[in-house]
Amino acid sequence: MEASARAGHAGSEPAQTAELYDFMVVSNRLPVDRCSPDESGCEDGWRRSPGGLVTALAPMMTKTDGAWVGWHGAPDETLAPFSHGGIDLVPVQLSTQDIELFYEGFSNATIWPLYHDVIAAPEFHRTWWDSYRKVNKRFADAVARHAAPRATVWVQDYQLQLVPKMLRELRPDLKIGFFNHIPFPPPEIFAQLPWRQAIIDGLLGADLVGFQRSSDAGNFMRSARRFLGASVKQQQIHVKGSDGQTTHIARAQAFPISIDVKQISELAQQPEIIERARQIRQDLGNPKTVLLGVDRLDYTKGIRHRLKAYAELLADGKVTVEDAALIQVASPSRERVEQYRILREEVEGTVGHINGTYDTIQNTALRYLHHSYPVQEMVALYLAADVMLVTALRDGMNLVAKEYVTARTNNDGALVLSEFAGAADQLKQALLINPHDIDGLKAAIMKAVHMQPAEAGRRMRSMRKQILHHDVDLWSADFLAALEEKVIRDDS
Template sequence: MSKTIIISNRLPLQINLENNNLEVTPSVGGLATGLKSFHKDGDSIWIGWSGLTEEEIPENLLEDVKEKARKEDCVAVNLSEEEIEGFYYGFSNRTIWPLFHYFMEYTEADKDHWEIYKSVNKKYAEEVLKHYEDGDHIWVHDYQLLLVPNMIREQQPEAIIGFFNHIPFPSYEVFRTLPWRDEVLKGVLGADLIGFHTYDYERHFLSSVSRILRHQVSFNEITLPERIVKVDSFPMGIDYNKFEDAALNHFKNTEEQRTELQRRLDHHTNETPEAKLILSIDRLDYTKGIANRIRAFEYFLDNHPEFIEKVRLVMLAVPSRSNVPQYQRLKREIDE
């Protein structure tokens, strides 16, 4: 029976090493949260990084890490500190992430990072091929693995491959500034079906393919010499029942059962029950406009002092990518 092979940078679980013991916790990333139910209910395996570098895993625990992943129908890809630095913190988050979000002033073009990005993408592709069987569906996710679809295609020309990009795809005028634009487009075009969140992202991608690679584009189809690639927009949803149940169960919890975060939010609602509470939840990222939101709230209160003490803004900002200079500056700005 055919299965679905999901590939993403990270697994939907986090493996931590505490006192020489391995602990497994669910991942809180948006991609993992969105696909976790599909993975759990379907016949699939998930390939990705465990969260531990090769240097962090003692040799005697290497098999244990793989076994912990296998129990969750996952396959752990081992990455070294150098690979994480060049592939993830380097090319993925200092080149692709800012460029695709139109922060060109933050975009770096480091050849060494690009070479590591290519080698790590190859490592993911090779792991997929180890588990691939005829008839399987391969589903590659996000900007860290833009080259994987074509790397698989070169080894398995008849494979059924999908790719979904979870971040924006920029306009042609911005994308063409990437030195490795040809290689990135060719990598993604290894897929049979390419998905984006919105029609605009889809349109930008098709424009880049047409103008950079000169492939024929008709509506949402790209004609390659050997096959046709379809491109479409698929707004990503959530597991509604899971979130509804969590919200309903929240009200059934006793004071002792509530988390520290729940207690802090309850403090705000109980202290001024007549006040409006604005709750903002984001990853600490410069694309989220967190600092601007704080300024906007200040502007609102300056211009409408009658709302002082009548409205509260509670912002939850989860730390992220603390090794990247732009994120360090953002945290400092928000803290100040």
């Protein structure tokens, strides 16, 4: 980081009073949430926020002399840059209308369902798109103002797909990477988006566009060819200017994200967390089998499919409340969006029906927890659970699956994993399922419940080996190393 007394850069505001950074991460949200001073983990009114993106990037950011650009979570409030937990933070101001149109609207009611294979119907509104463009420009301006000459900028996720091109136009000296944490749809689905060309064009402002799976990178390159007429050679996309000449080459590659393996492994071996796991089982009545689901309350996670399968197993007598218990953690998500309110009502109605039908005085069939929990409690839940259920209908990665496997330091337990989650590409020894196939899901659950220790150990050792050798540090290092690679131009 350099204190700047330099002149402003072309296309950006003067930077005489701004700190300049050689490395910057850009995401919709900063990695902090507001908190009360008397709350645990609260420091100067802020605490590290939960979520996969923060979990993945915060360890790397504390080791670099860079800054994180994002919204701080409060609408209609302007904050100056500040530091927290060893990370310099550059807040971007969003209004109440921005939240409604850019975030709840275009990001989460247009792009999110479209990119998740239209599990829910996306909505297309021009006012949402106008807001999306304006907010992306605000983010690009903030980065241009604080980026040192030839800095490296890593833009994150679907809310900011226009930032790479905007940033290239403002600051052509920058090295720009983009990582898409959610799936990228095939061209046949992406074709529905009225602003498909602008989105592809925005992403192609990056030198490197990263995806969770090779199939996502392939979908993106096919869309670039189909909707922009781009020349695609292997993983390189030749971006042409208005004169038809190649201005730069963008690359599209898969970089499967991972977790902070060291943190989860150490927590899983702490005596107080092991004791907490024992207490959780005791509070459930010490059933033979504890099953666990951990998700944001989102229609992409397949929670309704999971509950349907479990209810049928109870109805069939394959599992009983005396011998088994399911814990479903469903953390609150986008509760102002109508589809999410409807989903919550449906899930809570199903939970009530299952427990009303099968509970006894001593035993509960399903323990439903509509909360977010600190990582220590999550690791205790992972240790308490014999079977982990990940039944996503579509998921970029699913870090919960990787956290569960990492926490099983004794190489026991079983993972039932949707083939439509990115994690299925790495965790091939899980019991892979199609969540739409309820009978197949039920069969996989019963196989997990009755799996012999030798087979469970063999599968878990294989999955743990994969994750232990591919942690979040390797993910970020691989992406940034690829971003720095020289591109050999071949315009023939």
